[in-house]
Amino acid sequence: MATTQAQRKMIVFPSKNELSEAMAKYTANLSDKFCKEKGIFTVVLSGGDLIDWLCKLVQPPYLNSIDWSKWHVFWVDERVCSWDDPDSNYKLAIDGFLSKVPIPNKNIHAIDKHYAANGNAEHCAGLYEECLRNLVKEKIIPISPNTGYPQFDLQLLGMGPDGHMASLFPGHPQINVRDKWVTHITDSPKPPPRRITFTLPVINSASYNLMAVCDKEQGHAVAEIMKHNNMSLPSAHLSAQVETVWYLDQAATSML
Numbered sequence: 001m002a003t004t005q006a007q008r009k010m011i012v013f014p015s016k017n018e019l020s021e022a023m024a025k026y027t028a029n030l031s032d033k034f035c036k037e038k039g040i041f042t043v044v045l046s047g048g049d050l051i052d053w054l055c056k057l058v059q060p061p062y063l064n065s066i067d068w069s070k071w072h073v074f075w076v077d078e079r080v081c082s083w084d085d086p087d088s089n090y091k092l093a094i095d096g097f098l099s100k101v102p103i104p105n106k107n108i109h110a111i112d113k114h115y116a117a118n119g120n121a122e123h124c125a126g127l128y129e130e131c132l133r134n135l136v137k138e139k140i141i142p143i144s145p146n147t148g149y150p151q152f153d154l155q156l157l158g159m160g161p162d163g164h165m166a167s168l169f170p171g172h173p174q175i176n177v178r179d180k181w182v183t184h185i186t187d188s189p190k191p192p193p194r195r196i197t198f199t200l201p202v203i204n205s206a207s208y209n210l211m212a213v214c215d216k217e218q219g220h221a222v223a224e225i226m227k228h229n230n231m232s233l234p235s236a237h238l239s240a241q242v243e244t245v246w247y248l249d250q251a252a253t254s255m256l
């Protein structure tokens with residue numbers, strides 16, 4: 001079932017399996033489009049359950065048909081910990097997805113290894129922003145003519161039961177930051193406390209934003225956003241330059 005609100009297109013799938021299949025197809029189609037148009041595909045990952053739902057991308061027909069050499073991979077948020085810590089979104093993506101596809105190492109743009117291990121969130125945010133600014137200079141990432149912030153091709157996002165996206169949490173000031181591309185938090189309500197995150201204007205400057213939400217646990221936040229447009233939930237602010245699409249499984253719509 002597909003419905004469209006002002007800014008949000010919502011598609012409900014019977015189960016995670018169908019959602020994963022659709023997400024792989026959506027990603028593969030955009031990869032083809034952007035690789036043909038500009039020879040580069042910039043993809044931003046989140047952590048959490050999303051990585052599991054990318055499983056279909058590492059299977060035929062996508063595994064062999066996607067031009068992985070053109071991919072550049074980023075993280076919308078990252079936990080400030082060592083790369084091999086079980087909390088690391090980098091580790092999660094490497095283990096569950098990136099180690100299974102031939103993306104050149106130099107195109108995987110992770111949080112700084114040394115400073116992440118040292119736990120300095122502010123410094124890690126500054127360094128990640130510097131990394132993005134260098135890639136803008138190298139013309140890997142364009143600046144959106146509409147917003148003035150970096151414009152990624154596709155972001156694959158997830159939402160926590162409290163309505164957070166990336167590491168923008170309800171009631172925390174990071175959602176209002178506009179003078180940075182990447183900011184930090186040291187008191188995240190979800191552990192671990194120290195994280196870096198893209199700011200909202202960067203998130204909303206992406207061409208395509210796909211928000212994938214499964215499970216009953218998220219049902220209340222889904223209803224607050226879809227039925228009541230409750231803007232106190234960070235995920236309610238999600239938009240994109242071309243398309244914002246919410247992929248939900250049946251369980252996540254239990255309160256709609």
Ligand SMILES: O=C1O[C@H](COP(=O)(O)O)[C@@H](O)[C@H](O)[C@H]1O
Nearest residue numbers: 046047048049050158159160166
């Ligand atoms: O902490 C985080 O949570 C969100 C949502 O994760 P999920 O496990 O509820 O799917 C995730 O999108 C974000 O990247 C991560 O750092």
